[in-house]
Amino acid sequence: MFVLNLFIKALTVFLLIATVAIAEPKPNVAHNDPIEIDNSLTLAKVVDLTMEKFPDMAWLKSLVEEATAIKQRGESWTAGTPQAGLGYQNMTSGTVHYIDATVQVPLWNFGQRDAEKDSGIKAENSADLLSKATKLRIAGLVRGALWDMELQQVRYQQARAEIDIFEQLLAKVERRVELGDLPRADVLLAQSELLQKLSTLTQAEAELMHARKRYSSITQLTKVPAAYQEKLVALKKLEFNHPSFVAINSQIERKQAEIKAIKLVGSGQTNLMVGVNSDRTQNNDPRSNQTESFNIGVNIPFGGSEHLQPHIAAVNVELNRLIADREQLYRNLELAHHEAEHNLEVNEAELEIANELKRVAEEHLGMMQLSFSVGEINLMDLLKVQSRTQQAILNAKERAIMLERDIALYNQAVGVLP
Numbered sequence: 001m002f003v004l005n006l007f008i009k010a011l012t013v014f015l016l017i018a019t020v021a022i023a024e025p026k027p028n029v030a031h032n033d034p035i036e037i038d039n040s041l042t043l044a045k046v047v048d049l050t051m052e053k054f055p056d057m058a059w060l061k062s063l064v065e066e067a068t069a070i071k072q073r074g075e076s077w078t079a080g081t082p083q084a085g086l087g088y089q090n091m092t093s094g095t096v097h098y099i100d101a102t103v104q105v106p107l108w109n110f111g112q113r114d115a116e117k118d119s120g121i122k123a124e125n126s127a128d129l130l131s132k133a134t135k136l137r138i139a140g141l142v143r144g145a146l147w148d149m150e151l152q153q154v155r156y157q158q159a160r161a162e163i164d165i166f167e168q169l170l171a172k173v174e175r176r177v178e179l180g181d182l183p184r185a186d187v188l189l190a191q192s193e194l195l196q197k198l199s200t201l202t203q204a205e206a207e208l209m210h211a212r213k214r215y216s217s218i219t220q221l222t223k224v225p226a227a228y229q230e231k232l233v234a235l236k237k238l239e240f241n242h243p244s245f246v247a248i249n250s251q252i253e254r255k256q257a258e259i260k261a262i263k264l265v266g267s268g269q270t271n272l273m274v275g276v277n278s279d280r281t282q283n284n285d286p287r288s289n290q291t292e293s294f295n296i297g298v299n300i301p302f303g304g305s306e307h308l309q310p311h312i313a314a315v316n317v318e319l320n321r322l323i324a325d326r327e328q329l330y331r332n333l334e335l336a337h338h339e340a341e342h343n344l345e346v347n348e349a350e351l352e353i354a355n356e357l358k359r360v361a362e363e364h365l366g367m368m369q370l371s372f373s374v375g376e377i378n379l380m381d382l383l384k385v386q387s388r389t390q391q392a393i394l395n396a397k398e399r400a401i402m403l404e405r406d407i408a409l410y411n412q413a414v415g416v417l418p
Contacts, residue, residue: 033212035149038223043146043230043418047139050219056134063127071120074113079269080106102275104299109270115261122257126250133247140412145215146228147405152204152211154401158394159201165390166194173379186379193383228418232344232407235414238337242415245333248326255319262312268301333413340406340413347403354396361385361392 051057087100170190176182216222240246277293368385371377411418 031209033209033216034222035212035215036223037226039226041223041225043142043225043228046146046219046221046225046228047135047142047418049221050142051135051138053220054134054138060127060131060134063130064124067120067123067127070123071117074116074118074120078105079108079112082106085275099278100275101277102273105272105274106269107272109264109266112261112264115257115264119254119257119261122250122254126247126254129243129247129250133243136243136412136415136417139417140409141218143405143408143412143418145211145218146224147401147408149208149211149215149224151398151401151405152208154397155394156201156204156208158390158397159197159204162197162390163194163201165386166190166197169386170194181375182379189379189383229404230408230411230418233411233414233416235416238333238414242333244329244415245326248322248329252319252322252326255315255322259312259315259319262308262315265308266301267303267305270301271299273297273299337410337413340410343406344403344410347399347406351396351399351403354392354399358392358396361389365389 083104085100085102085104087102089100170187173182173186173190177184177187215224273296275295277295365385368377368382372379372382
C-alpha cells in the first residue's frame, strides 16, 4: 500500500498546521467553548478517559455482574435452593404427638451443571468482548470529533488570515484613491469584500465552537492532546478478529450455551428428600410406637418438558436476531473498510493536486498584485485572483487534515485502537 509515503506527506503538512495554537484571538461572538492543549494527554488516554464516563459503562458493569451470578450458580452443588420442613401432630387427647423433620435438595440433571458452568464462562467472555467493542466504538467517536475540530480550526485560522490580507488591501486601495490612482468605487468594493470575509470568519468561528462542543460532549473533557495523528496500520483487508465481529460472535455463543442449559432442565429438577420422624406419647398410650425413624426419598418430575418450550423459543428468537445482526454487521464493516481505503487513495491524489494548485495560485497572485500596483489590471480582477488563491491555500490545508483523518478512520475500520 501507499502507507509510508502517504503518511510522511500528510504529516509534513499537518505539523505545519498543528503548530497553530488552539487559543485564538478574542472571538467575534460572545459565546465561546474553550479547549486547552494538554501535552500529557495522548489519543489512547483520551479514549480511556472517555470510556470511564461513557453512558454504556453501567450496562457493561451489569453484564459482568450477570456473568458472575451465572458462574456462581454453575459452581453450586445443588440445582436450586434446599428446603427444610418441620411438622407437628398432636392427638386430641394430648397424650400422643408426632414430629416430622425433612430436608429437600434439588439435584442437577445429567450434564446440567457443566452446561450452567459453560453458560457462565460464555457470559463472562461476552461481557469482556463487548467492553472491547464498546471501547473501539468510543475511539471512533473521539477520532471523528478530534479531526472535525482540527478541520474547523484550519478553516477558522484561514478566515482570520484572510481578514488580515483584505484589511491590508483596503488600506492600500484607500491610499491610492487619495492619490487619485483609483476611483472611489474601488474603496467601496474593497470594503464590501472585507465585510464578506468578516461574515465568513463569524461562520467559521461558529462551526469551530460547534465542533469543540461535540468533542467535549463526547469526551467530557476540555483538553486535547498536543498530537493525535496516527500511523496507517498494515492490514489490507477486514479480518474476522475485528472487535465488533468477535463481540457479536460471543453473544451468539452465549445464547447457544443458554439454550443447551435450558434443555437439560428437562421436565424439572430431581429432588432428594431426607427426613426423621419422632413418635412419642405420654402415660404409655398404646397408640404410640415410641420410636424415631429415618426416611429418604427421591422426587422425579416427568412429562413437563413442553413447559420449557416457550422459554427456549424466546431465547432462540434472541439468538436468531443476533445471527441476523452479525450478517448485517459484516456487510457494514466491509463497506466501511472499502470506503476508508478508497478515501485514502483519493485524498492522497487530491493532496498532491491541491499543493500544486496552491503553488500555482500563489505565483499567479504575486504577478497580479504587481500588475495591479502599476495599473495594468483593475481591483475586480485582483480580487478574483485573490479569492481563488486563498481558496487554493485553504483546500491544500483541508486536504492535509482530511488525509490524516482518513488514516485514523481506516485504522478504525479495521478495528485497531489508538
